Amino acid sequence: xxxIIFYSLIRLFHPSVDKGPKGKGxxxxxxxxxxxxxxxxxLDVEDLNKEKVSYCRxxxxxxxxxxxxxxxxxxxxxxxxxxxxVIRKKIN
Amino acid sequence: xxxIIFYSLIRLFHPSVDKGPKGKGxxxxxxxxxxxxxxxxxLDVEDLNKEKVSYCRxxxxxxxxxxxxxxxxxxxxxxxxxxxxVIRKKIN
Ligand code: FES
Ligand code: FES
Numbered sequence: 001x002x003x004i005i006f007y008s009l010i011r012l013f014h015p016s017v018d019k020g021p022k023g024k025g026x027x028x029x030x031x032x033x034x035x036x037x038x039x040x041x042x043l044d045v046e047d048l049n050k051e052k053v054s055y056c057r058x059x060x061x062x063x064x065x066x067x068x069x070x071x072x073x074x075x076x077x078x079x080x081x082x083x084x085x086v087i088r089k090k091i092n
Numbered sequence: 093x094x095x096i097i098f099y100s101l102i103r104l105f106h107p108s109v110d111k112g113p114k115g116k117g118x119x120x121x122x123x124x125x126x127x128x129x130x131x132x133x134x135l136d137v138e139d140l141n142k143e144k145v146s147y148c149r150x151x152x153x154x155x156x157x158x159x160x161x162x163x164x165x166x167x168x169x170x171x172x173x174x175x176x177x178v179i180r181k182k183i184n
Pocket of ligand 2 (some may be wrong): 149
């Protein structure tokens with residue numbers, strides 16, 4: 001019983017699970033290029049040959065940096081409301 | 093004492109704080125347009141009048157949807173490695 005109380009109290013006050021109800025203090029990228037200190041992607045608009053391209057901001061896309069719709073599952077599972085940034089270009 | 097044990101056990105097994113160590117299962121947007129079911133931003137490259145614009149993917153920017161460098165504090169605080177997507181355009 002003492003052990004259970006101790007374990008519960010440790011979990012209760014441990015910083016990694018006690019940073020607030022909104023995800024503040026948690027990493028948001030579970031898997032993408034974790035060997036990189038900072039994941040930055042660059043798009044030159046001159047190279048864009050489509051009318052529209054969506055960039056992922058939920059960090060769950062299997063086509064990262066592009067959006068593959070995975071934000072919908074993320075939003076449903078977590079109650080979040082994230083989505084991509086869409087870059088549009090007029091193609092003649 | 094019983095009350096403390098109960099509270100600790102509730103915290104311990106509550107889904108919102110027990111979804112794994114990597115942020116999986118947590119919302120990643122703590123504050124931006126929470127009234128919106130899905131936050132999507134659109135950039136028309138024809139409207140871009142700068143050589144370079146960075147879009148936030150950490151959801152902590154005070155200039156969202158633009159990056160203001162807040163990803164650095166987020167990465168330090170959480171051990172994460174996120175950064176913006178940069179859109180570049182040649183301006184004559
Ligand atoms: S898949 Fe991540 S924003 Fe769409
Ligand atoms: S401030 Fe969010 S990615 Fe830079």
